[in-house]
Amino acid sequence: MGVSVETATTEVEVVVIGAGQAGLSAAHHLRRRGLRLLDDFVVLDADSAPGGAWQHRPPSLTMAMVHGFHELPDAPLPPLAPQLPARDVLPGYFAAYERDHELPVLRPVTVTSVRPESAAPRGRLLVEADRGSFAARALINATGTWTRPFVPRYPGAERFRGRMLHSSAYRGPEEFEGMGTVLVVGGGASAVQILAETAAVARTLWVTRRPPVFRDDPFVPQELGRAAVARVEERVRAGLPPGSVVSVTGLPPSPALLLARERGALQRLPMFERITETGVVWADGHAERVDAIVWATGFRAAVGHLAPLGLREPGGGIRMDGTQAARDPRIHLVGYGPSASTIGANRAGRAAAVAVDRYLKSTAAPPALASIQD
Numbered sequence: 001m002g003v004s005v006e007t008a009t010t011e012v013e014v015v016v017i018g019a020g021q022a023g024l025s026a027a028h029h030l031r032r033r034g035l036r037l038l039d040d041f042v043v044l045d046a047d048s049a050p051g052g053a054w055q056h057r058p059p060s061l062t063m064a065m066v067h068g069f070h071e072l073p074d075a076p077l078p079p080l081a082p083q084l085p086a087r088d089v090l091p092g093y094f095a096a097y098e099r100d101h102e103l104p105v106l107r108p109v110t111v112t113s114v115r116p117e118s119a120a121p122r123g124r125l126l127v128e129a130d131r132g133s134f135a136a137r138a139l140i141n142a143t144g145t146w147t148r149p150f151v152p153r154y155p156g157a158e159r160f161r162g163r164m165l166h167s168s169a170y171r172g173p174e175e176f177e178g179m180g181t182v183l184v185v186g187g188g189a190s191a192v193q194i195l196a197e198t199a200a201v202a203r204t205l206w207v208t209r210r211p212p213v214f215r216d217d218p219f220v221p222q223e224l225g226r227a228a229v230a231r232v233e234e235r236v237r238a239g240l241p242p243g244s245v246v247s248v249t250g251l252p253p254s255p256a257l258l259l260a261r262e263r264g265a266l267q268r269l270p271m272f273e274r275i276t277e278t279g280v281v282w283a284d285g286h287a288e289r290v291d292a293i294v295w296a297t298g299f300r301a302a303v304g305h306l307a308p309l310g311l312r313e314p315g316g317g318i319r320m321d322g323t324q325a326a327r328d329p330r331i332h333l334v335g336y337g338p339s340a341s342t343i344g345a346n347r348a349g350r351a352a353a354v355a356v357d358r359y360l361k362s363t364a365a366p367p368a369l370a371s372i373q374d
């Protein structure tokens with residue numbers, strides 16, 4: 001069977017949504033287990049080119065600033081110049097991976113919803129996309145977080161007359177040139193990078209909810225990384241929103257951090273209480289006039305299209321058992337929660353492929369029965 005989008009519903013065994021690191025790892029391992037791409041499974045990706053979220057990262061995020069990038073399964077990373085932007089080099093590596101590992105991804109195809117079986121023929125999941133639909137026996141969701149930037153609500157935000165943006169829309173400090181004061185909110189690596197660059201062209205203020213933790217060691221100690229993953233794992237097992245793995249390990253002495261410190265941009269202030277037309281005000285009445293607010297406040301999992309499946313728990317998250325959604329053995333989430341890192345995505349992709357393959361085999365109808373149903 002060949003697959004073409006924009007036609008009637010296509011039946012496949014598995015749909016993988018997303019071709020970032022997590023989706024490609026899952027696809028690679030499905031193939032290794034004997035599933036045939038385009039016959040047995042499809043990979044749908046909303047972007048028009050390979051590279052997952054890396055292709056959208058700001059040009060100032062160089063390879064030197066990417067910490068602990070883990071190569072795709074069975075594909076050694078070629079030497080990459082540290083000064084080159086990740087958005088320029090990593091998509092090429094992903095494109096070569098898709099080509100060399102024979103993983104023809106269908107793109108751009110955006111999945112809009114996944115519906116419970118009653119709406120699909122023969123008890124399958126109905127995966128609806130902007131260009132066609134698929135009826136699948138199992139689903140591996142690998143949609144990352146990039147499309148869901150998170151901005152916390154603060155009173156008065158709608159009245160602010162300056163420039164307000166999320167870090168995902170930041171393209172470099174140039175747009176702040178000539179501004180008086182730029183306020184950066186957030187305690188992670190993105191905030192530090194934006195502060196380091198912006199401090200060269202404007203006065204900066206840095207606001208975080210909790211006092212930042214500065215580490216002396218440039219590498220995340222293994223036990224700290226493991227503890228961060230374990231914490232997120234515990235949350236998703238309890239059905240809570242996952243939180244971030246990459247942001248809970250403290251701030252290493254990266255080149256950006258050293259530059260920000262040198263430029264005097266790391267004098268952290270606690271969170272303000274409200275936003276006014278011209279700036280921000282703290283609970284004690286102290287006020288600052290600011291021209292721009294950058295929210296480096298992270299992302300949420302892009303899983304809105306799964307809402308019709310009713311996986312969300314009262315705690316606000318999807319309860320997980322490993323990579324499997326606890327409520328539905330057909331559904332796996334990779335690059336989600338504890339696996340939202342490059343190494344986690346690799347491992348989760350493999351685990352999900354193994355589990356899905358087992359599920360398909362254990363639930364396959366005997367051939368005679370299948371032909372009667374047909």
Ligand SMILES: Cc1cc2nc3c(=O)[nH]c(=O)nc-3n(C[C@H](O)[C@H](O)[C@H](O)COP(=O)(O)OP(=O)(O)OC[C@H]3O[C@@H](n4cnc5c(N)ncnc54)[C@H](O)[C@@H]3O)c2cc1C
Binds near residue numbers: 023109
């Ligand atoms: C700024 C930043 C820096 C980071 N730095 C590091 C680091 O240094 N080291 C590290 O290990 N990790 C880092 N991470 C995390 C890491 O990038 C990801 O966890 C990892 O790349 C796994 O990506 P993914 O495949 O889950 O998602 P993505 O790379 O985001 O891929 C998701 C794919 O799904 C597609 N998609 C989304 N929604 C749909 C839909 N509805 N239908 C169809 N397709 C869809 C998108 O088009 C995209 O191609 C960083 C994250 C951020 C945000």
